[in-house]
Amino acid sequence: MPTISVENYLKAIYHLEQQGEEGGLVKNKAIAEKLEISLPSVTSMLKSLADNGLVVYERYKGVKLSPDGCSQALNVIRKHRLIELFLVETLQYTWDEVHSEAELLEHAVSDKLAAKIDAYLGFPDSDPHGDPIPSVDGQVRVSSAIPLNQCSPYCTAIIKRVLNQSPELLRYLKELGLVPGSAVDVVSVQAFDGQMNLSVNSTQGETSAIITAQTASCILVLPQ
Amino acid sequence: MPTISVENYLKAIYHLEQQGEEGGLVKNKAIAEKLEISLPSVTSMLKSLADNGLVVYERYKGVKLSPDGCSQALNVIRKHRLIELFLVETLQYTWDEVHSEAELLEHAVSDKLAAKIDAYLGFPDSDPHGDPIPSVDGQVRVSSAIPLNQCSPYCTAIIKRVLNQSPELLRYLKELGLVPGSAVDVVSVQAFDGQMNLSVNSTQGETSAIITAQTASCILVLPQ
DNA sequence: TTAAAAAGTTAGCCAAAACTAACAAGGCAA
DNA sequence: TTGCCTTGTTAGTTTTGGCTAACTTTTTAA
Ligand SMILES: [Mn+2]
Ligand SMILES: [Mn+2]
Ligand SMILES: [Mn+2]
Ligand SMILES: [Mn+2]
Numbered sequence: 001m002p003t004i005s006v007e008n009y010l011k012a013i014y015h016l017e018q019q020g021e022e023g024g025l026v027k028n029k030a031i032a033e034k035l036e037i038s039l040p041s042v043t044s045m046l047k048s049l050a051d052n053g054l055v056v057y058e059r060y061k062g063v064k065l066s067p068d069g070c071s072q073a074l075n076v077i078r079k080h081r082l083i084e085l086f087l088v089e090t091l092q093y094t095w096d097e098v099h100s101e102a103e104l105l106e107h108a109v110s111d112k113l114a115a116k117i118d119a120y121l122g123f124p125d126s127d128p129h130g131d132p133i134p135s136v137d138g139q140v141r142v143s144s145a146i147p148l149n150q151c152s153p154y155c156t157a158i159i160k161r162v163l164n165q166s167p168e169l170l171r172y173l174k175e176l177g178l179v180p181g182s183a184v185d186v187v188s189v190q191a192f193d194g195q196m197n198l199s200v201n202s203t204q205g206e207t208s209a210i211i212t213a214q215t216a217s218c219i220l221v222l223p224q
Numbered sequence: 225m226p227t228i229s230v231e232n233y234l235k236a237i238y239h240l241e242q243q244g245e246e247g248g249l250v251k252n253k254a255i256a257e258k259l260e261i262s263l264p265s266v267t268s269m270l271k272s273l274a275d276n277g278l279v280v281y282e283r284y285k286g287v288k289l290s291p292d293g294c295s296q297a298l299n300v301i302r303k304h305r306l307i308e309l310f311l312v313e314t315l316q317y318t319w320d321e322v323h324s325e326a327e328l329l330e331h332a333v334s335d336k337l338a339a340k341i342d343a344y345l346g347f348p349d350s351d352p353h354g355d356p357i358p359s360v361d362g363q364v365r366v367s368s369a370i371p372l373n374q375c376s377p378y379c380t381a382i383i384k385r386v387l388n389q390s391p392e393l394l395r396y397l398k399e400l401g402l403v404p405g406s407a408v409d410v411v412s413v414q415a416f417d418g419q420m421n422l423s424v425n426s427t428q429g430e431t432s433a434i435i436t437a438q439t440a441s442c443i444l445v446l447p448q
Numbered sequence: 449t450t451a452a453a454a455a456g457t458t459a460g461c462c463a464a465a466a467c468t469a470a471c472a473a474g475g476c477a478a
Numbered sequence: 479t480t481g482c483c484t485t486g487t488t489a490g491t492t493t494t495g496g497c498t499a500a501c502t503t504t505t506t507a508a
Binding site: 227229261262264265268269272283284 | 494495496497498499502503504
């Protein structure tokens with residue numbers, strides 16, 4: 001069984017692969033920053049992961065997950081997201097609190113417990129942030145949602161996912177009704193800085209919100 | 225924050241203190257056996273725990289928990305038992321499955337999560353095995369329950385607790401209706417080996433059971 | 449009372465996973 | 479093209495928590 005540290009590396013590499021361009025290797029520096037660990041520590045762990053067949057490591061270039069490493073990463077991510085949703089559904093956690101709890105629990109939850117949680121929740125396909133929950137066999141539903149900052153005025157869209165775990169940002173978005181399931185109308189966009197003026201249709205009714213392009217880029221939507 | 229290993233030692237020492245005689249020190253050997261770790265490893269950990277003020281360690285004699293060590297042990301035990309009950313109550317785990325899950329989860333559950341689980345369960349005072357759940361401030365309800373093998377014929381008693389985590393034994397006892405809450409009548413006791421002939425009044429109705437003195441010693445009851 | 453067995457300690461080893469300091473390679477801009 | 483800055487690697491150290499082998503202390507039983 002992989003250690004907690006190994007699981008965290010695999011997860012980090014998986015996430016960095018997702019956001020990097022197709023087929024590109026993940027740089028050591030990016031892993032070091034994500035995990036807040038020194039570069040030499042990363043180099044030495046990557047060698048060890050490579051020795052164990054979990055990654056393909058090219059000296060001075062970077063790494064990518066092997067099929068085995070990828071499925072292990074997905075198994076941890078699956079647990080993470082199931083735990084997040086479970087905490088929200090059963091214990092009244094809010095969506096800004098669950099990430100840090102899940103970050104530890106993901107390494108202590110057995111496959112059996114994950115399966116029970118999955119069944120209890122009715123085999124959900126996404127967590128409280130709209131992140132897809134990988135299936136037991138490592139399938140991840142793909143979505144055609146796009147960042148909200150890429151929407152033009154008069155566009156109407158449904159929020160599908162929020163790509164950020166910062167509790168502050170999440171509380172701010174919740175305040176504005178900008179959560180998965182809400183509908184947004186793009187009222188106007190500032191030409192020079194991309195600031196967006198939105199009309200939001202959430203469970204709290206119809207409200208308006210003005211957010212930066214930066215913030216909008218974390219919000220994935222499906223235009224209607 | 226203590227490591228997982230330190231938490232496991234503190235818990236083991238606490239449990240061994242409970243079963244040893246009043247005021248006696250816990251022997252290194254007992255810890256080694258309980259944790260399935262070599263004696264030298266135990267010696268070295270005890271020194272380190274003593275350096276950190278978690279135990280009082282007397283060379284060649286044994287250890288006892290310091291007040292600080294005791295409260296840390298109780299906090300882990302509290303989490304363990306809350307988790308066990310939570311798994312049974314919400315996820316249809318059976319009482320023989322929960323111990324091993326809780327053994328890992330107890331180290332990953334935050335104080336905050338423990339408090340939420342506690343509230344969700346309605347501030348229970350015992351886990352599925354009848355083990356008392358320590359309060360946040362380290363209070364443990366004492367019970368005057370006695371081992372069933374100390375009961376005489378014609379005695380009627382209510383089962384309060386089962387002092388054994390073996391899945392096999394637990395499944396066997398469940399089968400016989402010998403679970404906390406059931407009422408037992410001692411029909412007869414074999415003179416030479418203490419084997420007990422019982423009449424059991426459980427949720428499954430009135431049944432009879434014959435168990436060894438050894439098995440009966442794990443079952444704590446309150447005579448009526 | 450004393451010798452053997454059991455329990456405990458010391459010394460020395462290892463692995464995992466972190467770190468810093470020093471050096472090497474790669475990439476970019478002048 | 480060259481030089482510098484960034485990135486990556488190597489070497490060596492630390493901490494934690496295991497281990498075995500060898501020795502010492504304590505306990506037990508003859
Ligand atoms: Mn994690
Ligand atoms: Mn999430
Ligand atoms: Mn444990
Ligand atoms: Mn229990």
